Amino acid sequence: MSSDTSDGLRERKRAAARATIERAAVELALEHGYDHVTVDMICEAGMVSQRTFFNYFGSKEGVILGQTPPLPTEEAADRFVNKPGSNVLGDFVAMIAGSVVGTEPDPQLFRARRMLIQRTPELFTKELARLGEMEDHFSRMVLARFHAAGRTSIAVPDLEDEARMVIALATGVMHHTLRKWFETDDPAEPQQLLGASIDLIRRITGDGPSTGTSE
């Protein structure tokens, strides 16, 4: 029953409350600094009880970090596995970037979050940790790509290690790219940053900028 954007008053209210609290929290943190804001302050500004706050977000960080970035779409994953480019790392990072960008509907809020995360070491750490949690999943994807390319764990005994290493490296790259991204003040195209990052990787890890195909 009812339209698509809202089924039920309940849902709508929940969403509204959530949004109100998030905005309040981000605004407060932007003004006073994350660790000078107490959960109680957020609750007052968001007009909910502390208990409700924790029901919604689970932790103080949770409200700033926002919901955990969604996994790449099946389609993107499939492309990564079956249509490999010249460079695992590049492809992987590009895929992740694609799934991270555009998560938050409100660009204003999105930027505010990024800003806070960048300037608050504690938050930056947590954000990285969150990415880290998906490591297992990702390394399985890389492994799938390897298999699709005909490489087997029998021919290459440490293929699993190699997959995990790809993820480890990619994490590093994302670390770097995220930092760069947060640094720029205008919403420059992430694509460009990514391109630069991948260039750097090539330069650092061997084949000259022109050599091209590897893996």
Add this chain to the structure above:
Amino acid sequence: MSSDTSDGLRERKRAAARATIERAAVELALEHGYDHVTVDMICEAGMVSQRTFFNYFGSKEGVILGQTPPLPTEEAADRFVNKPGSNVLGDFVAMIAGSVVGTEPDPQLFRARRMLIQRTPELFTKELARLGEMEDHFSRMVLARFHAAGRTSIAVPDLEDEARMVIALATGVMHHTLRKWFETDDPAEPQQLLGASIDLIRRITGDGPSTGTSE
């Protein structure tokens, strides 16, 4: 006055207390799991007040993680900068490994710490964060190496980015290598693991396993 290992009763007492508390903490955490151990429990076992505990270690994690790993010796740093091997990443990771290993005088305790860190995501995260804090310092080292090799920021405008990217990648590698290291149950030579890691990097990032020299 007195011998070299101990100047003053005060110092000695401090060291003893510190050791007692650390051992107690690690033992308790090993037995009950890090987050089921309270600071009060540690204090009781370590025979100090809670206040003293925090004076010593600053936080609950602090007592498990141990003192922050020392920076590489000047000598090691100099070698890294002025006697470059074939691979920045490899050299860097090797240098770090050298400065991390052998920090803790008591191998028993050392292993226990590693074990705890590995099995406690929270601690693992913090450990990585601690490494991350030294990023600035390290990227300056890499930059120095670049300069020593005759590369200037004028000829290569994003040389600083490149240095930071090296660190980012290295962080990833260390992440991977640490994990592998913690996994093995016998105190296998880190050198070997490192070698394997560096092999993987080569394989992933371009030039085939045999090509050799790069950078």
Add this chain to the structure above:
DNA sequence: GCACGAGTTTGCAGTCACTGCATTCTTATA
């Protein structure tokens, strides 16, 4: 020996994040 001062340990009160549980609304539905 001893007194005095710097350096330490401790108790205590308080803040803040976070949790479990019982109670009180609200919304959906029969």
Add this chain to the structure above:
DNA sequence: TATAAGAATGCAGTGACTGCAAACTCGTGC
């Protein structure tokens, strides 16, 4: 409209951590 499913809230409690002031201990000069 009664009633159940679903939230929101209050409250009491735990556990990490901090500031402050009082008590204590070691090192020194006498």
